[in-house]
Amino acid sequence: MASVTFRDCFLCVSALITFVFVFVTGADFVRFVSFRAIYHNLSGAAPLCRDSVSWSVALRDGAVLKAVAVDGFLLVLFSLQHSLLAWTPVKQVCQNVFGVLSRTVYCFSTAAALQMLMRYWQPVTSAPCLWSVRSAPWDIWFPLICFILHFLCWAIICSILLIFDYPELLGIKQVYYECLGLGDPLLLKSERAQRLYSHLRHPVCVELLAVLWLLPTLPLDRLLLAAFLSVYLILAHSLDAQDCAYLRRQLRSKLQLFSAPLEDGDGSNTHKTD
Numbered sequence: 001m002a003s004v005t006f007r008d009c010f011l012c013v014s015a016l017i018t019f020v021f022v023f024v025t026g027a028d029f030v031r032f033v034s035f036r037a038i039y040h041n042l043s044g045a046a047p048l049c050r051d052s053v054s055w056s057v058a059l060r061d062g063a064v065l066k067a068v069a070v071d072g073f074l075l076v077l078f079s080l081q082h083s084l085l086a087w088t089p090v091k092q093v094c095q096n097v098f099g100v101l102s103r104t105v106y107c108f109s110t111a112a113a114l115q116m117l118m119r120y121w122q123p124v125t126s127a128p129c130l131w132s133v134r135s136a137p138w139d140i141w142f143p144l145i146c147f148i149l150h151f152l153c154w155a156i157i158c159s160i161l162l163i164f165d166y167p168e169l170l171g172i173k174q175v176y177y178e179c180l181g182l183g184d185p186l187l188l189k190s191e192r193a194q195r196l197y198s199h200l201r202h203p204v205c206v207e208l209l210a211v212l213w214l215l216p217t218l219p220l221d222r223l224l225l226a227a228f229l230s231v232y233l234i235l236a237h238s239l240d241a242q243d244c245a246y247l248r249r250q251l252r253s254k255l256q257l258f259s260a261p262l263e264d265g266d267g268s269n270t271h272k273t274d
Contacts, residue, residue, distance in 0.1 A: 011175045012176075015171060015172045018104045028115070030154055033212065034147075034211055035150075038147050048219040049125060050127065058127035067123070068124060077117070078114060078117050085105075086106070100174050104175065106171070153208070209230055213226050
């Protein structure tokens with residue numbers, strides 16, 4: 001049995017710290033995007049918008065313009081970090097510098113940028129809302145409907161991430177394989193899976209779009225957040241017909257796997273990891 005080295009311990013601790021940080025950041029993002037936006041009035045906080053102010057007055061308000069500028073800067077900063085580190089020349093530099101921890105560093109820096117966005121986000125409360133459901137009985141029922149749909153969307157997102165090999169996405173699997181001398185886990189996947197991953201590393205586009213826009217109240221800062229992230233998500237995905245065909249085959253394969261009865265003495269699994 002191979003002895004555990006200090007390098008192996010360092011790699012494992014770094015991967016675990018990143019896992020915890022990303023998990024906490026994900027929980028904060030759910031609260032930031034969904035629950036706080038849906039049940040804002042129940043918390044007793046200030047109103048999200050001021051309908052008594054016209055748009056012509058609000059757009060000349062220095063506080064409104066400052067908040068929009070800060071929020072826009074935070075969104076641009078997050079997108080630059082998320083895209084720049086995914087750029088092939090930068091990825092190669094990170095691979096040379098950090099080695100097997102390159103994916104871990106990417107996830108940690110993404111979570112740090114997202115934390116900065118959430119901590120310093122400026123609500124725009126001095127401008128009218130784009131829409132607000134306030135008429136009875138929809139002022140009660142529509143937030144409840146939004147809550148249910150948001151919950152389902154986040155459940156689907158978590159399920160898809162698990163199916164898409166969540167430990168590999170966070171860089172944990174790379175560290176585990178490195179410590180055992182098994183190489184890069186991504187190279188063990190089929191060529192079609194590697195092609196799909198190169199086009200779609202974040203398979204949560206439709207669900208996240210629903211979460212961003214489906215709200216009982218849409219203030220100006222939320223419009224900025226939803227519009228920016230929607231455009232970013234759409235531009236970041238490059239699925240083609242081959243990828244969609246591969247996804248359909250994988251879905252049928254998974255459904256057949258779960259629906260097929262277990263049989264004793266069945267042969268060993270010969271499918272290559274997808």
